[in-house]
Amino acid sequence: MSKEKDKVTKKISKIWGGRFYKNASKMMNNFNASIKFDKRLCFQDLELNKAHSSMLADKKIITSNENKKIQKGLKLIENEIKNDKFTFSNQLEDIHMHIEARLTELIGDAGKKIHTARSRNDQVATAFKMFVKEQLIEVEILLKQLQGSLIKQASLHVQTIMPGFTHLQIAQPITLGHHLLAYVEMFGRDRERTLDALKRLNKSPLGAAALAGTSFPIDRVKTSQKLGFSGPMENSIDAVSDRDFVFDALSLASIIMVHLSRISEELILWSSPGFGFVELPETYSTGSSIMPQKRNPDAAELIRGKTGRVAGAFLNVLTMMKGLPLAYSKDMQEDKEAFFDAYDNLVNCLMIAEGLIRELKFRPESMKKMLGLDYATATDLADYLVRECNIPFREAHSITGKIVKFAKKKNLSLEKLKLDELLSIDKRINNSVFKVLSVENSLKSKKSFGGTSPVLVKRALSKAKKKWLS
Amino acid sequence: MSKEKDKVTKKISKIWGGRFYKNASKMMNNFNASIKFDKRLCFQDLELNKAHSSMLADKKIITSNENKKIQKGLKLIENEIKNDKFTFSNQLEDIHMHIEARLTELIGDAGKKIHTARSRNDQVATAFKMFVKEQLIEVEILLKQLQGSLIKQASLHVQTIMPGFTHLQIAQPITLGHHLLAYVEMFGRDRERTLDALKRLNKSPLGAAALAGTSFPIDRVKTSQKLGFSGPMENSIDAVSDRDFVFDALSLASIIMVHLSRISEELILWSSPGFGFVELPETYSTGSSIMPQKRNPDAAELIRGKTGRVAGAFLNVLTMMKGLPLAYSKDMQEDKEAFFDAYDNLVNCLMIAEGLIRELKFRPESMKKMLGLDYATATDLADYLVRECNIPFREAHSITGKIVKFAKKKNLSLEKLKLDELLSIDKRINNSVFKVLSVENSLKSKKSFGGTSPVLVKRALSKAKKKWLS
Amino acid sequence: MSKEKDKVTKKISKIWGGRFYKNASKMMNNFNASIKFDKRLCFQDLELNKAHSSMLADKKIITSNENKKIQKGLKLIENEIKNDKFTFSNQLEDIHMHIEARLTELIGDAGKKIHTARSRNDQVATAFKMFVKEQLIEVEILLKQLQGSLIKQASLHVQTIMPGFTHLQIAQPITLGHHLLAYVEMFGRDRERTLDALKRLNKSPLGAAALAGTSFPIDRVKTSQKLGFSGPMENSIDAVSDRDFVFDALSLASIIMVHLSRISEELILWSSPGFGFVELPETYSTGSSIMPQKRNPDAAELIRGKTGRVAGAFLNVLTMMKGLPLAYSKDMQEDKEAFFDAYDNLVNCLMIAEGLIRELKFRPESMKKMLGLDYATATDLADYLVRECNIPFREAHSITGKIVKFAKKKNLSLEKLKLDELLSIDKRINNSVFKVLSVENSLKSKKSFGGTSPVLVKRALSKAKKKWLS
Amino acid sequence: MSKEKDKVTKKISKIWGGRFYKNASKMMNNFNASIKFDKRLCFQDLELNKAHSSMLADKKIITSNENKKIQKGLKLIENEIKNDKFTFSNQLEDIHMHIEARLTELIGDAGKKIHTARSRNDQVATAFKMFVKEQLIEVEILLKQLQGSLIKQASLHVQTIMPGFTHLQIAQPITLGHHLLAYVEMFGRDRERTLDALKRLNKSPLGAAALAGTSFPIDRVKTSQKLGFSGPMENSIDAVSDRDFVFDALSLASIIMVHLSRISEELILWSSPGFGFVELPETYSTGSSIMPQKRNPDAAELIRGKTGRVAGAFLNVLTMMKGLPLAYSKDMQEDKEAFFDAYDNLVNCLMIAEGLIRELKFRPESMKKMLGLDYATATDLADYLVRECNIPFREAHSITGKIVKFAKKKNLSLEKLKLDELLSIDKRINNSVFKVLSVENSLKSKKSFGGTSPVLVKRALSKAKKKWLS
16 A cells, blocks of 8 residues: 555645645635536526616616616627637636626626626526526426327337236236336426426525615516516525525436436346347447347436436535525535536436437337246236125135146146136136136226226327327 | 454344244344334225225125125224224234234124225325325424414514624624514425425325226226325326325425524524524523523524434435336335334424424624624625715725725724715715615615515515415 | 315314423423433443443542442342333433433432533443444344355355346356355455444543543543443544544445345346246245235345435434534434434344345256357357457457357357358357357356356355355 | 426427437437546556556467557557547547557557456456545545644644533533644544545456456456555456445545534634634635625635535445446446545545645634633532532532522622632532632643643644654
8 A cells, every 4th residue: 555655645745735835825716616617607697687787777777878888798798608709717706707807898887887786696596596497497398208208109009018017026917008108107297396396496586685685776576577587586585595496406306317217227127138028229228349139228227327416416405505504605606516417417318218218129029928927817816706706805815826826836827727627726716717817808907097908008198198298 | 342242242143043043034024014114004094995995885896785894894993093902013014904904803704805906005105195195284384383483583573683694704784584584485485395295196096906907897086085185196007106205295304404404503503602692492492400501402403403314314215216117116115114204303393493483582682782893884885885976886895895994993883984084085975875884774775675674574574474374 | 185284284283282382391302302212222321330430439539339339229220121110201301311310219329429520422422332333243243144144155056157247138157156255245345344433433432521521530541441442532522522433334334235235136136037046035025825926025125125224324414413513412312313223224134134145046047048048158259269369359359249140140059150150250260169159168267366267266165254254 | 487488498499309319329429428537547547558468468368569569559648648639539438448449549459459358347447446546545645634734723722712612502611722633533533434445445356357257367466466456356246346445435535524514614603703713814715895804714615515515426326336236237337427526526625624724813812702701610610519529410510500590690700709609509618619610720620531631632732743643
């Protein structure tokens, strides 16, 4: 150990000398500055500046002429940013200072007035909220697209028989279409969750100033509406202290990721040689130069692997906000990187999942083959005994167990048993039993609301299309 | 180390012999059984059984007579439980088996029919969902009570001046009432979050059976409505695989706890000798026999200290569900203890917080005294320079900085400076400046929507009362 | 919704009236009291009291006679607790107050002296540390037992061929024994982690008093040694503020749980019908009355499902300690329940895993059958081309790809190809190639240190036995 | 809402058309590629390649001439990277492919041989482990520097009296030096934790190949030692499946961050106007143009605010690894970004904390003043009653309570009370009591090992210097 330690020590010491004592303030600048990540809020900040300046002019806090200059300057800056001609530097801490400083450079004294009747506290909260809002809308749209892919696949597999699992053991036959619609429901709830979050974040902090409000006669209703909010936040201290919108966004992102991780797990299982239920699309898996027959489910694994990352971001922000006194504390600067990282990954995962699912090729024969290995209609037999032979449920179960044991010993499927053999186990059975022993009839019989009978799955599909895709 | 290790080894070995090889199945029984915690679902399971049995009779799946016996049996069990006469045992794994087994004991064969057309998978999901729902309703009510305490305190302190902090440094004067109303907003959002979660969980899994639905002609709409749901879940596989309702409940609980941790932190700070802003009620703090003047903020500390516990429960369930293939897996049994622990603590924290806040005695004189230490109206001076002297914002800031420095050197508050002295720093200042330099005038001037001006705080208070307490 | 809400409101209101206003202090007592969980520290506290009292007598702080009385009283209490005759009550907050109060009841005035020269702060930290230490020792022993089960199974399967997976796709043949030894390494690191934690916690807080030390001439070295510590903690403020030992314990518990979750996942997969690699022991799985052939991997699922619970406990305590000023804060009371819950579950999981693994019955034929489905020796072919035919690695890969494609088209395994056919793809191949194409030869060839060749696995097994089990 | 939604929809749709259907494979490439972050492993990969190639030549697997070419090529690449002339592209997935591809470009066929007898699985694990190791060494060194700053400050304040807090209430007088040494202990444990992690990770995965080992006669001992490891990992499957070294690194990072968050919290409190115990250095705080007297504790707040971020990374990786079957899965690619982000932040926080603490200016007068507000020597009085007047501890407490109450009513400090007054409360008190009532004497009396008496603090300081800084 000691040799490497010496090496590293030397390396650090060099940094030390330079970085620490002489350039402490530069080091601190870098530590403190948020420009490296909050420049992503540039367009939100520009919009905000435009709305704020117009309102200041309307309320005669600045002149109409000053406002014109400001609007023009902001447009120039917008173009500079779009054309990659805007200069970023850690000296100017954050995106808001960058834009204000450049504005003053471009238009002179009028630029120094843009910060009238506001503070960085309400400005940051507003611009970030606008960004989060846009991302939530994007996620809602991506969820819809993902539902679209699932519904399309489900519509191809309304009748496709596959084993339904509990405990990863075969429980009952279901249809693949029915299984895929379960995910449509999950992502449907995620969309509702996203819309709820959007509804809740839709109030603007702008005008709360540092924390107390301002003595200028501003119009918060106007700016909030111009920026697409339904109105201003009620309490100025809450406005600058609150990060609930980040909590909501990260909490729902964590839940979406768990849903994605479940379908990813299934695709990984289903494409593994023990199952062989599905062939992964080339685009969303990785081949091996040496084993061309093999395809690694990289996309599904990466999506599954990112679940903890998004949950970690939620936890990060919860821990950060825990125990913070009102109003703004610098700790809260940590909200942005957590959000950006989580949502960049979430958006990617949703896009990749959409394409991956759209292009899956299922192998119904493998699914059916695995069902043959097991006695998946045993429950149907028990239900038959209850329904047709009036045997109490628990007793029916025990008779069924005996029949399955018998069939297994003879190495026969249930439908291949003879009536005599069945009668030798229980006298009350009659010929109609054979109607429930086949996998197909089992499926057809599951006609309770939400059940797997193909007729119902078809109906559920129409309903889902109408509810989620129109 | 080795001596203790020997001691423990001996202890373990004794357990080993007994516990491991001989009683492995008993050990496994205990590990597997959920009865030790899911007995809390007993009343939900009884209700569920009643509704299920009535529906079975309505649909002629059982006879009306059987149903009567079942209803009677269930009532007997209910009484046994209420009178502590019901026997629990790890042999019968969970509460659902307990009730069914006891029913059969009490009423004979009819009892064996209660499990017709359902499975433990949909039964567990339904009973637990009913429980979660009730807890969410309780939390919403407790949040309202907490808002009530805050609003009551706020109404006593509409005019009470206190320092408003950012970075735990004094920023501007605010009123205590205004500060407390910020929390009313937070807990208001929490109530909305709770109502959203309630809306989203309001569909019943009952009738999904193991995962595929059932061949019995059941009526899921009827049972769902009888149990207070708005209808049945759409997809039977989703119905038994889904734990989104637990995610929603734990996510919102985590957010509430963060809000509670912030007000707790403030009460701990405010009751510490450096602040002295508040006297904690005797009931909610702990005295010292030796220092009767001292009161430890135990209630606030415990609330703050439980934040991570609730967040940990959310994380627990997220991690548990991550990557689970559909449909039910035994892992999901872990959802209940996580929820129970989180909500028991959340409910306690909300009740304690309500009482603690209701009985606080604030010390306005200490608040005002601390304001005197600082130059909290500096921003008002800068705004004055902008508003009245037409000085651009950034320039006004720099002039204000000079004035504060000057005052500090003279050890005077801003309002004690003379006009001459001010003019020596900037000629554009005039006599009207003195209107903005006092803390009282600063407060009054903050008349932007949501601001701290006592007039607005009074108005906000009425609005809050109407919105949240009626 | 509204009807249920009314119902719950009524229920709460009833509680309200009673619980809130009248019994606030009782409610707070219950919230504050730790006796409901810290009574588990009773034996640690008794030991601590004995050691402290003896030292006080040695140092003449109390008389030898008082010490005798105290020792006798403590023994009486020990018996009362062991015989379930000790009364617990929320009135007396914690276990330490219970024991002290009972001591005074039993022996009179001498009991009032036991708390001389210490405080609850150092007492709690010490008793809890003793408890954590014992649990760590237990976990280390359980890990060893678990390694024992794995090594025993590995020794039965040194030669058992199974597919080695990456991405859950078949990569190369390995032996089951080799695979199981990978887990022996993991749990070996966990044992080292546990020993490191034990080493680090092995200093006693006792004598730090409230935070500053004491003016009594106590002997901290003596008490620390009597309690099995290597010595006293260096700094009295650190001694009462520190919960690093809980961090260490929960962090290593989280890592162990992840290891357990991986082997659990494999057992769930391997016992699923797609794999069929293993038969789960009856004791550690659950049968179905209706499908006797089926066995649900409940034990493995529950272990996997508890991973997040333990990680959640670590997170809980990290969040709780975050930002706490020195020295003791009441928040820290939350450390105990988190630890108890995590370690109760960890200990159970380790015991269950040990038994589960010990009694597994593997099915080598299923493992070998799955290997036949794939071209698992393709890498061997490529390595052969490099080694024997001097073809650069990347080129060898591409040739191998062609051969596998060819074989797949012909639906043949690699060893069934003819030399002619191979030569038609690359001239440099010769007859010796057939030595590397069989699964058995592939295995044998992996003789690099740590490789899967049965010879090496046998050697690794001896080494593991010696290193971990002696 | 709907207007913005439309806007965003339009934006997304544009992306959709282009990004999804046409460029799906590009999108997937970006999702899959790790080069954007794993290029940080370039120097580790180069070192690894050098060692591997030399070993291959030593073992005659490649020729000595080929090795020479490879070594030369690797040096060229090293220079290209150092001079920013190396081209990175998502097409070549990761840093390992980049280096290998460039090597072949530079030196031809010999380059194609570098990947002989290894796989990306062992290569990634090894290079990453080397990187983690270096970072752990750096952290250990930074912890030492931080201890250095604390010890330096402590040495200036051996005698500085300050209030010791529990529950953020004043408990007893302590010295500032004593308080700071508590942190030296915490960071000392962190150093030990880091060294333990270094010890545990010090085995090389290289040579495990894909998972099974290799048929080439490689020398794993040699490469492992060349790369600074103590030897090769024992089991090839474990070698590529294991990420325990990341767990260890992130767990200890989380614990360090909690320690840093505690001292940050104290600095934030101490620099707030209610305390005024410390003046923050200009470099590590942010002034306000408008309130020059104010300094925001930005550095301390940011450090505190990053605690959850690092804990989130640990949780992320735990969740990611949970339930992964052996051996390598693509999910594991997520380990790197989590680690990089956590350690970049940890290293920054340690550096900033070191400088911040080094340059603090404490204000002893404010500390002493706050002590005067309270009855911090009450415990000393109680101990006196026990020690000198032979009053049992619990009784002494109650007498002290009466005296404090009396003094408070008279608004006097304890030392200002007259003997008469004391005697009126308890007859057993005598004149010697006044020796224990002053803060100075209280401090002096705390002579138990580890206590706050200045004599002991001085001794502890020497010990700490010797133990931690030499």
